[in-house]
Amino acid sequence: MRVLMLTSGLLLLTGCAGLPDPDPSQAWIDLGNQQDTALQALKVDDRTSTDRRYFEVQPGSHELTVRYQFAxxxxxxxxxxxxxxxxxxLNVKFKDFNAGQRYQLQAGSIGFRPWAKLYDQQRKVVGQGTPAGCQQT
Structure with missing residues (x-):
């Protein structure tokens, strides 16, 4: 019983771990989560993301793949x-990620259709998501 409580406590603490400091030689993409939805980083180009809470990419052109769950x-x-x-x-392509810049990826839905938008630091839309498949959960 004690082992179960200790393991549960450690898992809870790792889930609350803060985000790492952004690397100034990379572009950082925050994921904007809304209530009752989940937005997770899956892939950068063809590489699996190491942390599902954000993207950190080299400057240049990239395709981001996210998982979006909604009701x-x-x-x-x-x-x-x-x-x-x-x-x-959803896949979001952007050809001009800049080192040291922060971007925000937000997702939402209209009825059954999901959408995603990528914003730069000035809140200008710089990329739009394209659906890459949905399933019922």
């Missing part, structure tokens, strides 16, 4: 429906 509200399904959870992948 489709009953009003978008039918009168007696329950919320329907969707698990989607």
């Amino acid at each position: 489709v509200e009953p009003g978008n399904i039918g009168p007696d429906a329950e919320p329907l959870w969707r698990d989607c992948r």
Whole structure:
């Protein structure tokens, strides 16, 4: 029992670990999470992301792949429906990531359709996501 409590406590602490300091020679992409949704970093180009909470990339052109989970509200399904959870992948391409710059990737949905937008430090949209497949969860 003590081992279970200790293991649970350690897992809880690692889940609360803070983000590392950004490398000034890289571009940093924050993921904007909203209530009742989940947005996770999956891949940079064809490489699996080492941390699902953010992206850190070399300057230049990259394709980011994210996982976005969200609920489709009953009003978008039918009168007696329950919320329907969707698990989607989106790809965001941007050809001009700059070293030392911070970007923000936000996702949302309109009904069943997910969307993603990449913003620069001035809150200008610099990239849009394209859906890469969804499934019901």
